[in-house]
Amino acid sequence: MNKLTGPLAEVAQADQVERKIAPSLERRRLRAYALLILSDAILLNLAFALASLIYEGEWWQARNMLVVQTILPVYFTIALYNESYGGKALSNWIFAAKQALTALLISAALLNFVAFYTKSNAQFSRVSVTLGLIIAAAALLALRRLMPVLVERFWGGRTLNRLIIADGGPHFTLSKAVTIAAQKYGLDPASHDPFMLDRLGRLLQNQDKVVVSCPTERRQAWAFLLKSAGVYGEIVSEPAHALGASDVHRYEGQGRTTLVVSTGPLGLRSRISKRLFDITVAATALIVLSPVLIFTAVRIKLDDGGPVLFIQRRLGRGNQFFNMFKFRSMRVEQNDANGDTSTAREDDRITPIGKFIRRTSIDELPQLINVLRGDMSIVGPRPHALGSRANNKFFWEVDAQYWRRHCLKPGLTGLAQVRGHRGATEQEKDLTDRLQSDLEYISRWSLRRDLEIVFKTVLVLRHDNAY
Structure with a gap:
């Protein structure tokens, strides 16, 4: 059995890192x-x-x-x-x-x-x-x-949050920037430990620019992590400065040049329009669907007296953890907090009402609250449980590009879902098909496409793989 670098029981470890080292500007x-x-x-x-x-x-x-x-x-x-x-x-x-x-x-x-x-x-x-x-x-x-x-x-003259991560590379300073040592926070770009990635995501939160100074052999790994985090990132490069390279940032005062390796998927106007879209759709849906939400909650409570909601820690934007809400569809004593076991057809853990709400996707509706809270978007890559596997491998072991899907907020629905990629991930292809759709969505995002995906979602609420 594959094991995480850090045990799932130590999720609290990630919470020891300060939620953010930079205020939201x-x-x-x-x-x-x-x-x-x-x-x-x-x-x-x-x-x-x-x-x-x-x-x-x-x-x-x-x-x-x-x-x-x-x-x-x-x-x-x-x-x-x-x-x-x-x-x-x-x-x-x-x-x-x-x-x-x-x-x-x-x-x-x-x-x-x-x-x-x-x-x-x-x-x-x-x-x-x-x-x-x-x-x-x-x-x-x-x-x-x-x-x-x-x-x-x-x-105090500060209009941008800038963070410098010192990871054994050449000395680098920047006015009004915060500098941290990678070793102090246990940041290893070669690791696929989700707890380390969560710590990094918390450190990068609200940063407008991140500059990493590291040895040559670690640059590719850092470039990949910065892309996955969805931030504007640069990597210090002495050879690039000596060559007079273009399409880089040159800091003449200290004889340093940085390579721009990531810019984040959406600009300010796009983020504003997407957030306004999320709030409008989520608020409207909660009002319109309130009878369904109330009836479902009452029905679940009457079924076995257990909690109405199932709250599970998932991976979100910047590889940070967040608590995702769902209507509880499994028996209380058999809830799978980490998602270690994929749901199967005729799964005996599912309650009678649970079968109906899973088949009709009603169990996902409480995530509208996650959207209003800012944890999720209406449309985006679906968030996965930490213990999810495909062919007995963790998702990031199947394809390291998996982390790149977290540069945007996870969605209530997504391009992969309207294409029919739903249900259990029994084979590696089940994961790679979804990943391909998620990365395509990120690279070609538009508000018009979000609207199209929402309309198409209505047509696939009931699906053979929804169980």
Whole structure:
């Protein structure tokens, strides 16, 4: 029988590592972006109102305000796509000013282009509009210059979490970065111990950039782990610096170059849209399906008086553990906490009501709570129990690429499931088929594809392999 590097009974070992060594800056940055957007809207309106007062003697003159209301949607569209509201804009005021002024200039040019062809130029005062643009540009420039000062004052100048993992490689430092020793935390990139991976996932949580300094022979293993964790990762490389390699990051001050080996599967906008999709679908489903949830809970309780929910530790995003909720479908004394034994057809551990809710996938519905908590997504690679096996091998022993599927949050449903890859993993192919679908989903993610998978899931709720 194969055994884990660390025994399953020592799951608590992973909890000894601090949940996160870096605060979540994403909400902080989102608030800053929202403040910038609101401030830009106010400043542009005030700029054109002031221009009309200076030139025409009338505050908030209607023609001028119509111009700014026309410019604003175009300005925000361009600004959102040219990173005027990105992380770099919070710390580099010259970059931020350049992007904002570019968005304003293009917006004004498009407005003039449309006005020319619709013959509406005569309705506007050229002097007043030009003066409004000049005042708006000055205001945007002043605001961008002020932002780094505010960031330094209230956030200590920190807009990004950066972590350096020292694993026996050349000395490397980075401003405002946290440095940890791999040995201190028992981090071994060559190990497939899920407890070690959970510790690493906790350390990488909320990190915007991770730099690893390690010997040459360990770089490939670290590159694989960083990809699996779904973070932006770099590896220090002295030869790359000596060769003057491109597509790398060069830190001239200390004569070091890092190789970019992973970037995470989704950008900020994609993560926001996916999370909004998750919350909307999960909240709606919980409300609509509440009669089914209540009836099922009551039926399970009346069946044998045991707990309604079965809570099992699963592997989630960044190879971190989380507690997944399901309606209990097995007898209390025969619950398999670690998933060591796959469920078989006519499994005598399953209760009468359990057979029905497993066959119809109702047992999975409590995972909607996991989605609202942020442990899971509506669509993503399905989370597996730690003791799951295929052909008497742990999943990561069948294919080491298995860990890469954890760079996204696990899903209530997924591409593998709608393709029919469900049920027990008796053969290695049962696992590799699912893994192939999961990696395909990660590499080609889109919100449209999530919608397609949700609709297709409805058609396969009942399946021959659902038992």
